[in-house]
Amino acid sequence: MKKIDIIIDNKKITTEIGKTILEVAKENDIEIPSLCWHPDLDVKATCRVCVIEVKGKNCLFTACSTKVEEGMEIITDSPKIRKARKINLELIISQHREECGDCVYSLGCELLKMAKEYDADFQKYEDRRKDFPAYRFGPSVLFDSSKCINCRNCVEVCEKQGVGFLELEEKDNIWEVVPSKDPKKDCIYCGQCLTHCPVGAFEAIGEFEGSENVLIKEKGKTLVVQFAPAVRVAIGEEFGMEPGEDCTEKIAAGLKQLGVDCVFDVCVGADFTTNAEVEECVECITKNKNLPVLTSCCPAWVKYIEFYEPEFIKNLTTARSPHIILGGVLKTYWAKQQNKKPEDIVVVSVMPCTAKKYEITRKELEIDGMKPVDFVLTTRELAFIFKRHGIDLKKIKGVPCDNPFGDPSGAGIIYGASGGVLESAIRTAYKKLTGNDFPGLKFEAVRGMEGIKKAEVDMGGRIIKIAVCNGVGNAKKILEEVKKNPDAYQYIEVMACPGGCIGGGGQPVPMTPEIRAKRAKGLYKIDVNKRVRKAEDNPQIQKVYKEFFSDKEVYEKICYTKFSQKEKEN
Amino acid sequence: MEMNIIEKLKIAELKGRGGAAYPTWMKWNLVKEAQGEKKYVVCNASEGEPGVFKDKYIFEHYSEEVINGMQLAMETVSAEEAYIFLNKEYFELFGDKLKKIIKHLNIKLFKKQGHYLSGEETTLLNELEWKRPEPRLKPPYPVTNGLFDYPTLVNNVETFYCVSKIDKDEYKKTRFYSISGDVKNSGVFELVEDWPIKKVLEETKNWPKIDFFVQVDGGASGEIFLPEELDCPARGNGAIIVYDKKMTDPMQLMRKWAEFFVKNNCDKCTPCREGVYRLKEMLDQDKLDKKIMEELFFAMEETAFCPLGKGVSRPFKSLIEKLKL
Numbered sequence: 062m063k064k065i066d067i068i069i070d071n072k073k074i075t076t077e078i079g080k081t082i083l084e085v086a087k088e089n090d091i092e093i094p095s096l097c098w099h100p101d102l103d104v105k106a107t108c109r110v111c112v113i114e115v116k117g118k119n120c121l122f123t124a125c126s127t128k129v130e131e132g133m134e135i136i137t138d139s140p141k142i143r144k145a146r147k148i149n150l151e152l153i154i155s156q157h158r159e160e161c162g163d164c165v166y167s168l169g170c171e172l173l174k175m176a177k178e179y180d181a182d183f184q185k186y187e188d189r190r191k192d193f194p195a196y197r198f199g200p201s202v203l204f205d206s207s208k209c210i211n212c213r214n215c216v217e218v219c220e221k222q223g224v225g226f227l228e229l230e231e232k233d234n235i236w237e238v239v240p241s242k243d244p245k246k247d248c249i250y251c252g253q254c255l256t257h258c259p260v261g262a263f264e265a266i267g268e269f270e271g272s273e274n275v276l277i278k279e280k281g282k283t284l285v286v287q288f289a290p291a292v293r294v295a296i297g298e299e300f301g302m303e304p305g306e307d308c309t310e311k312i313a314a315g316l317k318q319l320g321v322d323c324v325f326d327v328c329v330g331a332d333f334t335t336n337a338e339v340e341e342c343v344e345c346i347t348k349n350k351n352l353p354v355l356t357s358c359c360p361a362w363v364k365y366i367e368f369y370e371p372e373f374i375k376n377l378t379t380a381r382s383p384h385i386i387l388g389g390v391l392k393t394y395w396a397k398q399q400n401k402k403p404e405d406i407v408v409v410s411v412m413p414c415t416a417k418k419y420e421i422t423r424k425e426l427e428i429d430g431m432k433p434v435d436f437v438l439t440t441r442e443l444a445f446i447f448k449r450h451g452i453d454l455k456k457i458k459g460v461p462c463d464n465p466f467g468d469p470s471g472a473g474i475i476y477g478a479s480g481g482v483l484e485s486a487i488r489t490a491y492k493k494l495t496g497n498d499f500p501g502l503k504f505e506a507v508r509g510m511e512g513i514k515k516a517e518v519d520m521g522g523r524i525i526k527i528a529v530c531n532g533v534g535n536a537k538k539i540l541e542e543v544k545k546n547p548d549a550y551q552y553i554e555v556m557a558c559p560g561g562c563i564g565g566g567g568q569p570v571p572m573t574p575e576i577r578a579k580r581a582k583g584l585y586k587i588d589v590n591k592r593v594r595k596a597e598d599n600p601q602i603q604k605v606y607k608e609f610f611s612d613k614e615v616y617e618k619i620c621y622t623k624f625s626q627k628e629k630e631n
Numbered sequence: 632m633e634m635n636i637i638e639k640l641k642i643a644e645l646k647g648r649g650g651a652a653y654p655t656w657m658k659w660n661l662v663k664e665a666q667g668e669k670k671y672v673v674c675n676a677s678e679g680e681p682g683v684f685k686d687k688y689i690f691e692h693y694s695e696e697v698i699n700g701m702q703l704a705m706e707t708v709s710a711e712e713a714y715i716f717l718n719k720e721y722f723e724l725f726g727d728k729l730k731k732i733i734k735h736l737n738i739k740l741f742k743k744q745g746h747y748l749s750g751e752e753t754t755l756l757n758e759l760e761w762k763r764p765e766p767r768l769k770p771p772y773p774v775t776n777g778l779f780d781y782p783t784l785v786n787n788v789e790t791f792y793c794v795s796k797i798d799k800d801e802y803k804k805t806r807f808y809s810i811s812g813d814v815k816n817s818g819v820f821e822l823v824e825d826w827p828i829k830k831v832l833e834e835t836k837n838w839p840k841i842d843f844f845v846q847v848d849g850g851a852s853g854e855i856f857l858p859e860e861l862d863c864p865a866r867g868n869g870a871i872i873v874y875d876k877k878m879t880d881p882m883q884l885m886r887k888w889a890e891f892f893v894k895n896n897c898d899k900c901t902p903c904r905e906g907v908y909r910l911k912e913m914l915d916q917d918k919l920d921k922k923i924m925e926e927l928f929f930a931m932e933e934t935a936f937c938p939l940g941k942g943v944s945r946p947f948k949s950l951i952e953k954l955k956l
Contacts, residue, residue: 106768109901109934120941121933126768141933148930152905185923186909211904229763231745235908236763236898 065131070138082135083111083124093137094146094175096153096259097212098125100573101559102221107212108259109149110175113137121145147179155186157260158193158207163269164261165441165570167299167448172210172260196240198226198631200266200422201250201415202566208262209238215254215263222557223537224249224365226631240631247368247629249533251361251557252415252566265415265439265567272442273449275409276319283399283406286316287325287387287466291413291477291562292440294583298569299444300454304576305583310459312411312443313467315452317460326462327410328469330387331476333605334358335485335596337380337620343490346525346551351375353528353543353550356482357624358382360420361557361566365533367627370540379621381433383476384410384417385426387466388433389619394609395465409436411443413477413565416557425622433619439567470599471502471588478581479531479561480507480514483554487518487527488595495521502594508585510560510578513539515550529554531561636707636798637663643797648806649675649750649787650848650867651938655794658784661774662708665782672704672713673778673785675755677743679718681891682850682872685807686788688819690725693792698732700791703798705737708784713738716755748895751937752777752785765897766937808865810837812845812873828871829861842876844953851891852942855949881954886914888946896939902930903940910947919956 062077069082069091076085081104086093097108106126113124116134121142124135136142154176164170176183193207204215204227216238219227226248229236240248255263267275278284297306313324342354357363357377366373381389388410392403410417417437420426426433438446447454461467472488475481484504491499506516507527512535516527528550530536536555543549558564560577563584593599610616634642640656647653662670674697678686689697701713715729715738722742729740745764747754753767756778777783786794789807796802806824811817814837822831828847832838846853848867865871874884889911898904906927913920928944935941950956 104768105899106936107900109930109936112934123934128770144926145930145933148926149901149934152901152909152930155909156905186912189905189908210901211898213899234893235904 065129067129067131067133067135069135076129078129078131080129081125082113082122082127082129085129086124086137091137093124094171094178095125096171096210097214099214099257099259101257102214102217105213105217108153108210110146110153112142112145114139114142143179146175147181150175150179150181151185153210154181154183156189156210158188158191158205159183160208163264165255165264165268166261167441167445168301169571170261197266198240198248199250199419201418202248202252202255203264203266203268204238204240204254205262205264206238208260210260210262211237212259213238214257214259218253218257221534222249222251222253222532223369223534227254244629247627248631249361249364249368249557250416250419250566251533253558255415255566256564256568256570256572265442266418268439268442269445272438273446275436275438276321276446278320278322279407281405283322283401284320284409285323285325285391285406286321286409286411287327287330287384288312288411288443289327289384289413289477289562290331290474290481290584291565291568291580292411292443293587294477294580295413295563295568296440296444297454298576299441299448302455303579305579305586307583307587308454309587310461311454311457313462314457314460315447315454318452318457319446319450323463325387325391325466326469326473327384327387327412328473328476329466329599329601330383330385331473331485332470332596332599332602333386333390333620334380334383335472335489336602336606337386338378339486339489339493341378341380341621342486342552343493346523352547353553354378356554358476358482359416359556359562360414361416362533362536362555363624364416364419364627365536365557367624368629371626373540374624374626377624379623381426381620381622382420383473384412385420385433385622386620389428390466390605390609392431392433393428393615393619394605403431407436408434409438410434411438411440413440413562413568415439415566417567423622428618441567441569444569465601465604468599468601469591470596471591471594472596473599474588474591475584477562478508478584479510479556480504480529480554481561481584482556483507483527483529483552485596486552489597491518491520492595492597494523498595507554510574510581512559525552526550527552527554531556531564532559533557636703636794639797640794643793643802643804645790645793645797645802647787648789648793648868652866655786655790658774658786659704659707662782662784665775667782669712669781670708670710671778671781671783672701672708672710673755673759673783674701674713674715674788674791675750675752675785676715676717676721676788677748677750677755678721678788679746679748679750679895680849680851680870682811682846682853683809683868683870684811685809685819685869687721687724688807688809689788689792690721690729694725694729694732696792696795697788698729698736698738699798700794701738702736703794704784704786704791708782710784711737714741714759714778715739716741716743716759718743746895747897748939751939754897754937755785756783765899806869808835809868809870810835810873811850811870813839813841813843813875813878814873825864827862828856828865831865831871832861832873837873839873839875844874844876846872846874846946851888851895852939852945854945855953857953881950881956882914882917882919885947885950886911889914892943897937900934900936900940902927903935903943906931907943919951924951
C-alpha cells in the first residue's frame with residue numbers, strides 16, 4: 062500500500078492510501094464519535110455524528126466514509142463540528158426512547174456518552190417513536206422499535222447472515238426497520254441484530270424483566286446452573302475486565318453466592334456431544350451415508366437449515382448440543398445418584414446465545430416428557446443478575462465448578478470458538494481411526510476468525526475434506542458449493558455467529574473483531590493448560606458411559622435428536 | 632475532418648440540465664475513458680418536483696432528438712446498453728411512443744416504482760438495480776462505477792436533446808423553462824439559456840401585474856426571488872414558479888414543501904430524515920421557531936448525505952429572509 066502523510070489535529074501521521082479518516086484516527090487513538098459505523102459492516106454513513114473538518118474545504122465530512130488523501134489536514138474538534146454533532150445527536154435522541162436502566166449496553170453506551178460530551182438536550186423534541194411497537198422473535202429476541210435510530214446495521218447484518226428477515230418498510234412516509242412478512246423469510250434467532258445495534262434496540266427475551274427470578278430457588282427444588290465455554294471468556298467484560306480473561310471459577314463463585322446448589326460446566330456436555338457426534342460421523346463417512354455431515358450444536362444454524370434449506374436436514378448430525386445432553390444426564394443419571402426426583406431439579410444454562418432460548422422449547426428434546434434444560438440465560442443476563450446482587454466478578458475469589466460435571470477436557474473448552482467443535486471431533490476421531498493422537502493436538506487450519514476455513518485430514522489412509530464456517534452467509538456459500546459438488550466436503554462445521562459462540566447474540570456488547578479474537582484466544586489458552594485434551598479421555602464422561610450409557614436406549618434418548626422442516630414462526 | 636461530439640459539446644459549453652450543471656463533455660469523456668467490460672447510458676426522466684415539467688414537454692415534442700442523443704452517447708462511450716428511467720406518469724404517457732422510436736436500438740424503458748426523488752444519479756442507479764432507492768457513497772462516481780458497478784453515463788432528458796441538436800449544428804444555446812403558478816400563460820418555453828428571469832417572464836407574457844415572488848429551480852427545493860432580483864438567469868432545472876404575494880400564505884407554502892420532502896427523501900441519514908420530520912411537525916403546529924430552524928438547516932446543509940438533503944434549507948431560508956417572516 063502506498064504510504065501518505067496526513068495531519069489530524071496537528072499530529073503528523075503516516076498512513077496508507079485507501080483507509081478512511083475514522084480508521085486512521087482509531088489506529089492513532091484519536092477519538093471521533095460514531096454510532097452506525099461497525100467494523101463488521103459496510104460503511105453506510107447514516108448517523109452523521111462522526112463529522113470532521115478538512116482544511117481548505119467548506120463543508121463537514123463524515124470520517125467513516127471519507128478516505129484519507131496525501132497532505133490532508135483534518136480537524137476533529139471545532140465549534141462548527143461540535144454544533145453539528147450536538148444537533149444530530151439531539152435528532153437521534155428524539156427517535157430513541159431511553160430506557161437506560163434496562164439496556165444491553167450496561168457499560169459504555171456511546172449515545173449517552175456523546176450526549177453528555179456534547180450537552181445534548183434530551184427534551185428538545187418529543188420522542189418520535191414513543192408509540193412504536195416491540196416485536197418478539199420466537200422466545201429469543203426482542204426488537205423494541207421505539208429505540209431504533211434507523212442506522213440500518215441490523216438490516217445489513219441480517220442480510221449478511223443470508224437471512225434478510227429484517228427489512229425496511231415505509232410507515233407514515235419514513236422507512237422503518239420491520240420484521241419481514243414474506244412467508245419465505247424467518248428469524249433464525251442468532252441475535253446478530255442485537256450485537257450490531259449501537260443503541261440497544263434489541264435485547265434477548267427475558268433480558269432484564271424476569272431473568273432474575275430464574276436464579277431464585279424454589280423451596281424443595283435443586284437449582285443447577287451450567288455455563289457454556291464462550292461465557293467464561295466474555296462475561297468479565299461486563300465488569301471492566303479484558304476480553305478473553307478466564308472467569309470460569311469466578312462465575313462458579315458468583316453463582317454459589319446467589320445460592321445456586323450446583324454449578325456444572327457445559328464443556329463437559331461438549332465432551333459428551335463430541336463422542337456422540339464422532340460415533341455418528343464415523344459411521345456416515347465409512348458407509349458414505351448423508352455426506353457431508355453438518356454440525357448441529359448451533360441452534361440458529363439448525364433453524365436456518367430447517368427453514369431455508371430443508372434438503373440438508375438429513376446431513377445434520379443428530380447428536381444433541383452440549384447443554385442439552387448434560388441437562389438430560391442431570392435429570393436422569395445424576396438425579397438417581399443424588400436420590401432426587403427429576404422434576405425437583407431445575408436446570409439453567411448460561412449461554413452466549415439467543416437461539417439457545419429457542420432450542421430448549423423443542424418438543425423432540427424432551428426425555429419422558431421432561432425438558433432437559435428449563436431456562437436459558439445469556440451471558441449478559443447473568444452479568445446483570447450478578448450486578449443486581451452486588452457481585453463484582455473482578456473482585457470475587459473463584460471456586461471450582463462442582464463435580465461430577467465440573468471438569469471438562471480441553472476439547473470441550475474450545476467448542477466456543479469457530480473450528481472448535483470440529484477440532485474436538487477430529488482429536489477423537491483421529492485417535493479412533495489411526496490409534497494415534499492428532500499431531501500436537503492442534504488443528505491450526507480450522508482455528509482463527511476467517512469466515513470460511515478449509516482443510517484436509519488423513520484419517521489412516523482416508524482423506525477427509527473439511528470446511529469450517531462462521532456466519533450463515535459464509536455457510537450458504539459452502540452449501541452452494543456442495544449442491545454443485547456433493548463430494549466437495551465430508552464434514553462441515555457451522556456456527557451462525559461471527560467467530561463462533563464467542564461472538565454470539567447473548568454475549569456482551571460492543572463486539573468487534575478484536576474482541577472476538579481475544580475471547581477465542583482465551584479459550585485456546587485454557588485448552589492447552591488442561592490435563593485432559595480429548596473428549597473421550599474425560600473420566601467424568603467415561604463414568605457415565607460405563608454406568609449409564611451402556612443401555613443403548615437410554616443413550617439414544619439422552620444424546621441424540623431429530624430435525625424437521627419448519628414453517629414460518631415469526 | 633469532422634469534429635467529434637465531445638469536442639462539440641465542449642465548444643457548445645453544454646452543462647447538464649438535470650439541475651447540477653456539470654459540464655456534459657467532461658462527463659462523457661470520463662465515461663469514455665473509464666475501463667469496463669461493459670458500459671451503460673441512462674436517461675434520467677424521473678422528473679417529479681412540483682413545477683418542473685419540461686422533460687414531459689420534450690418527450691411530447693422531441694422524443695426522436697432524445698433517442699438520437701442517447702444513441703450518440705452509446706456510440707461515443709462504447710455502451711451497448713441503455714435505459715430510460717421514467718417516472719410512472721411518463722412511462723404510461725410515452726412508453727409506446729418511445730418504443731416505436733427506439734426500434735432495434737438496445738435502449739430499455741424502466742418504470743420508476745416509488746415516489747422518492749431519483750434526480751440524484753446514484754439513487755436512480757440503485758432503483759435500476761432493484762435496490763433500495765437511496766444515494767450511494769461517492770466516490771466512486773457513476774462515471775467509473777455506475778449501473779451494476781460498470782461505467783455509466785447518466786444525463787437528463789433535456790441534455791440528450793441538446794446533444795442531438797449540437798450534433799446537427801442546430802443548437803442555439805437555448806433551454807426549456809417550465810413556467811407555472813400565478814401566471815396567465817403557463818407552460819414550457821424554449822428560450823435562450825442565459826436570459827435574465829425577468830426577460831423570460833416578459834417574453835412569455837408572464838410578467839405579473841400583481842405583487843409577487845418567484846421560486847426558481849423546483850417547486851420544493853427552489854430558491855425564492857423577489858421581483859427586483861430577477862436580473863439573473865434561471866439556474867438548475869429552469870423551473871420558474873410565480874406566487875401572488877397577497878394570495879399566498881407563506882406558512883401553507885412551507886408546509887407544502889416540508890410535506891414534499893418528508894414524502895420524497897430517502898430517510899437514510901439522520902439530519903434529512905429527522906430534520907425534515909421536525910420541520911414539518913413545527914409548521915403543522917403553525918410555529919416558526921427560528922432557533923430550531925437554524926439548527927436543523929445547519930445540520931442538513933453541513934451533514935446531509937446527498938445534495939437533496941443539503942438543499943432542503945434553500946427555499947425555507949430564502950422565503951423567510953425575503954418575506955421577512
